[in-house]
Amino acid sequence: MTMFSRRRFLGVLAAAIVCPHRTMSPAPPVSLDIPALNLLNVPVMPLPIVNGAWDEARLGAREVGLLQTTGRWPGDALAMVLAAHVTLEGGVRGPFYGLAALRPNARVTLQTQDGRLWHYRIIGRRLLRPSDVKAIYHRDGRRLFLLTCATWNQRRQAYAHRLLVGATMDLTAAEL
Amino acid sequence: MNRVASTFSLIVLVVAAAVSLLAIRPALPAPQSPAGFTETPTPTATDTPTASLAETPTDTPTPTPTDTPTPTPSPTHTPADMPIPILTGTPAPPVLRETSLPPPPPTNTPPPPLNSPSIVKQVNLERAQVGDILVFTIEIINPNPVPIGDVVVSDALSPLVDYLGADVPRGEFSFDSGAYTWTLRLGAMAPNERVTLTITTRLSERAQPPGELLNTAVLTSTQGVTQSNTTNTLVVPKSLPETGRR
Numbered sequence: 001m002t003m004f005s006r007r008r009f010l011g012v013l014a015a016a017i018v019c020p021h022r023t024m025s026p027a028p029p030v031s032l033d034i035p036a037l038n039l040l041n042v043p044v045m046p047l048p049i050v051n052g053a054w055d056e057a058r059l060g061a062r063e064v065g066l067l068q069t070t071g072r073w074p075g076d077a078l079a080m081v082l083a084a085h086v087t088l089e090g091g092v093r094g095p096f097y098g099l100a101a102l103r104p105n106a107r108v109t110l111q112t113q114d115g116r117l118w119h120y121r122i123i124g125r126r127l128l129r130p131s132d133v134k135a136i137y138h139r140d141g142r143r144l145f146l147l148t149c150a151t152w153n154q155r156r157q158a159y160a161h162r163l164l165v166g167a168t169m170d171l172t173a174a175e176l
Numbered sequence: 177m178n179r180v181a182s183t184f185s186l187i188v189l190v191v192a193a194a195v196s197l198l199a200i201r202p203a204l205p206a207p208q209s210p211a212g213f214t215e216t217p218t219p220t221a222t223d224t225p226t227a228s229l230a231e232t233p234t235d236t237p238t239p240t241p242t243d244t245p246t247p248t249p250s251p252t253h254t255p256a257d258m259p260i261p262i263l264t265g266t267p268a269p270p271v272l273r274e275t276s277l278p279p280p281p282p283t284n285t286p287p288p289p290l291n292s293p294s295i296v297k298q299v300n301l302e303r304a305q306v307g308d309i310l311v312f313t314i315e316i317i318n319p320n321p322v323p324i325g326d327v328v329v330s331d332a333l334s335p336l337v338d339y340l341g342a343d344v345p346r347g348e349f350s351f352d353s354g355a356y357t358w359t360l361r362l363g364a365m366a367p368n369e370r371v372t373l374t375i376t377t378r379l380s381e382r383a384q385p386p387g388e389l390l391n392t393a394v395l396t397s398t399q400g401v402t403q404s405n406t407t408n409t410l411v412v413p414k415s416l417p418e419t420g421r422r
Contacts, residue, residue: 047417049385049386049413051384052384052385052413052414053385053413053414053415053417054413054416054417056417056418056419059417059419065417067417068386069303069385069386069410069412083416083417083419084419085419085420085421086419086420087420087421087422088421089421089422090422091422094419094420096419128416130415130416130418131305131414131415131416132416133303133305133412133413133414133415133416134303134305134412136416137302137303137412147416147417147419148419148420149418149419149420150420152420152422157422158418158420159418159420162416162419
């Protein structure tokens, strides 16, 4: 076990022993911070399914949507999935424009409706086809996924893929 | 004088003869008993209880009627046990022998109650999109060591799926398209028998996200009615959100 992983292990252990009151609560997220993308206090809103599809029309240049039928809060049975535009009409950059450049261990912070902060770190990413809907359902409420479009197809004038970036909840002692 | 001496000698001889007769008497064979006890060979283990009873002397302790073997003794009251107390005169305590015997077999104990058969239902997809194939697997088990009868399984399918077919190992299977219900008549199930069937469906266009497909099968038998667990399949959109425009 390396020094880093030992410290992380001790941090998680301390989180479980020293701070048992820090339990998952059914409070939905209301804002998002990704410092590496200069995203600070970005509003998070529910993104419902309307007429059989997620209603992405509700998303603009500033909003991030929590997909209905995925996790509803940190620690829910399923992982939460937050979606936002990569670009908008007229070439305007969306909130997740730089998501593909996000490095592993980059920090992500969610604030829930009860005012609590939940810290995550990036662990990986993958490309999905638009029809790979089932791939975003993950049975681990400590995970968080960020979703946006990827791979612009000039001929079809549409994005051919979706980029799914995964993060895991961070409970190191320094954050307690 | 000689006459006196010879008389005295005669008396002494008579007395000596009487004394010697008394001394010799215990060494003589004892008189035979009326029952001929001493002449009877020592009974062996093969002797029958009947013979022992006939040869029992009247002064020998006789076992109580409850302990005395009958002419047709049970294996536990073996003839080999009986001659010993008769010959020695010290029969073993009957109470101890009785306590060592196994209890008599129950004659009117009710049979143990039967358990209801179990039915477990599973579905291959927790989340499905329109057009996906949904396969329901139903397992029925008779947990009892005896057969159960009149086993019938039925299941009303969700109207959001199209029925495609069934794989049934035995029994009479039918599908009522009007009631949208399938029924399997298994009849009797053998002890500990396990029957597994599968129902294949397709999620139809009628299903709209984020709908849910809840499904429960019902089993009836001579043991009553048993419901399966409820399977749950979430209908999800056909595509991920389109979060990019230019």
